[in-house]
Amino acid sequence: MTNKTEKKGFSRRQFLKASGAASAVAGGAGLGLFGYEAGKDPRTYRGWENWEGVNQVFNRKKYAVDQPTCQKVGPTRRVDARTEVIFYRRGSFMRQWREETGLEGMEPHIQEYYRKNPEDLELDIYSQEVIFPKLMEDRKKYQDQFRLSDAWSNAMGAVSPPRITEPPEVSDFPRRSRRGGSTEPVKFKDPKKTSKLIKKIAHELGSTLVGIAKLNPDWVYKYTSIGRGFQSDEPIEVPKHWQNAIVVGTPMSWDPMYANPNYGTSNDAYSRSRIIAFRVASFIKQLGYAARPHTPGTDYDLMVPPILVDAGIGEQSRPSIVVTPELGLNFRPAIITTNLPLHPDKPISFGVQDFCDHCKICAENCPSDAISYGDRVEVRGYLRWQVNTAKCLNFWNSTLGSMGCRLCVAVCPYTRKSNWIHKAALKVTADDPTGISEKALTMMQKRFYPGPEPQKYYIPSLGGENASYREPPWWLRTEDFIE
């Protein structure tokens, strides 16, 4: 009897021990498969399908600060967008520059700018005389490879609200509807509740992130050259009704974004953000308040990144783009200026300034050397990293991609899909006061997520190989679909 019990007990123990060993193996395999599915999970493509604000997940209150991280360190000066915003200056350059007349043939303010910044004149001339002819040459040879990504980019940009052509005093205010509705402003009970309502509406309209700031007049252009109701030779007087700024925006599609510069586009997020901004403005106007959308690519009367910082959307980074906790640099914003009484959000500080101080992955991967390796410098009275935008745009024109370059977005350690690894890394770096984790993770990032040599991103005529940071997604590989 005793023997029988012992035998039975021994057998059960053996079974449980064997089960334990088998469970360890099965559990390990399960974790591997969990990881694989987590890496492929479409829900990690944050911001594309989950609307209604479920993607604004970062606990901003915990990281709120009273002063924005781009500190004011000296007397401030507003931007002359005609010359200091590269897209507008390059446009004027291409229209006005003739070798025979030189600077004398250009508008006085552009002459003055180039006399103070001769290196920018050199870069602008280089673009026109060297880069464009080579680009045209390579387009003939290689453009077919990018037919699908071109078509996709153009399709995403095909729908757009009409451009604003009237001054703020006219265009921003509500007009009586054909049915004779009131244009009197409704009386809201409480700015805090109004802010909550506007955020909900913006999320409902498709915005991934939403923030609100009191508009700092320093961010409004001093001069502009794109119209929108302003004269290019008269300084902009900041309209009194531009009291608050609402930030909305969406990410670019993740897979093409990682395949920058040749397969990416900004058109997808630009288009979505633009439409959302116009819809939010329409909502506000119908309640009787003034609202003006400032939308990508170039329809702005103000600088966007510092408003994002003020609104607590993120922090300005080394490549000057704002890093958001949820999307990294992969966020394309639009702004709505309004006189609707709102309660502003606080700026946040979640470690980006320290991280960008030593990371420099964007600078190392930038083919044009446009991103500084140095410290932050005073720019128009504020402390920030400065980007050489002329070099940056010259590289845009040195690729066959649909719409410039977003390599700094793709390589940034913060621009990672929202799987458990990257969410954990964000949490660790945001909460580590020692900076040790930042350094360790940056080191790992550089080795674990390498890209091609920067020179390879150029077109072949400029010594490159039409390379991209990552392979394009299957649906943008022209060679798989078209003979």
Next chain:
Amino acid sequence: MQFFISGWFWFLEGILTCLMVVGLKFYMEDKGIPMPFWKWILFGLWILLAGFTIAFVGTSLGEGEPTAAKLGGILFGLTSTISGIALWRILLTGRNKT
């Protein structure tokens, strides 16, 4: 449905972990190796490290980053192996050899 990122997977993983712990307990008892609480804590930490390593490799492959999978596998795999050997030697301390 993607089973491995569902709640059911974690439910199953919990059962497997329990079985593993029970199996280890019996194994150690049969070998005459005492298992005070601190040894269980060390064992739990090592399981987390090993699990992290496997999941890191899988996730990196899933998100299309084979270099991260390879280098992460080597770095964390070596760490897990070395710490696993050290842990085993620690677990054997106090063994009743009679």
